[in-house]
Each structure stands twice: as structure tokens, then as C-alpha cells.
Amino acid sequence: MAANKVRLKRIQTQDQNLQFVQDNIDTALQALQGVPFGGGSFVQVPKPPAGSGPSALALVTGQDNVFQHNLGYVPTYVLPLAPDAQATIWCTARTPTSITLRCSANCNVAVWVS
Numbered sequence: 001m002a003a004n005k006v007r008l009k010r011i012q013t014q015d016q017n018l019q020f021v022q023d024n025i026d027t028a029l030q031a032l033q034g035v036p037f038g039g040g041s042f043v044q045v046p047k048p049p050a051g052s053g054p055s056a057l058a059l060v061t062g063q064d065n066v067f068q069h070n071l072g073y074v075p076t077y078v079l080p081l082a083p084d085a086q087a088t089i090w091c092t093a094r095t096p097t098s099i100t101l102r103c104s105a106n107c108n109v110a111v112w113v114s
Contacts, residue, residue, distance in 0.1 A: 010022055010026075043067045043111040056082075056084070056110055059103040059107050059109060060103075061103050064092065064101075064102065065100065065103070066099070067098060067100075067101070074095060076114060077112070078094065078112075078113050079112040080111050081111065083109040085107035087103045087104050087106075087109075088104040089107070099113060
């Protein structure tokens, strides 16, 4: 899995309090970067309206719904978020460029991949 790790730029100082703060910040950053959902992105439909946030993907029951993602690797996690209908949503295929979703009822849903 591709990961962009942020390294804390340390300030060289004789001040032990500042060194202690830098150590704590570095420890906190390392813990946050270990969260598996941190390196993902929302799957977007082409050209969502400006300022609209993540766009909902339209899923149709009884067929494969294929969407492109920009991760560049096979996602480990596919999280459907806030469907607008009562539906079960599952992923049937993952590739380095796309995901295939199926659903039990037609719905619109935001999808996070990581």
C-alpha cells in the first residue's frame, strides 16, 4: 500500500522542554499515520459541482457498478457512507484503478477507499 508519511522537521535546540514537545508531536504523528483509513480518498463522479464535497455515486441494483479511483493501488478498504436508501452495499472487485460495487436497492452513496 502506498503511504505518504509526514516526518516532523526538528528544530535543533538546547531547550529540553522544546525537545520534549517535539518528541510528543512526532509520537502523535506516527500514531495517526498508522490508521488504515488515513491514506484514502473519496471516489468521485466526473466533474462534481465546485464546493459540493464528495459526490454521491449512483448504484443500480442487479448489475455491476464500476467506478474509477485514483489510489494507484488495490484498495484494502471500501467504505460506503450515507446511502440515501435502505440498501446493502458490497464490493465485488478491486483493482489498482477501479472498484466494482453491487447493492440490494437503488441508491446514491459516498464511497471512501483506502
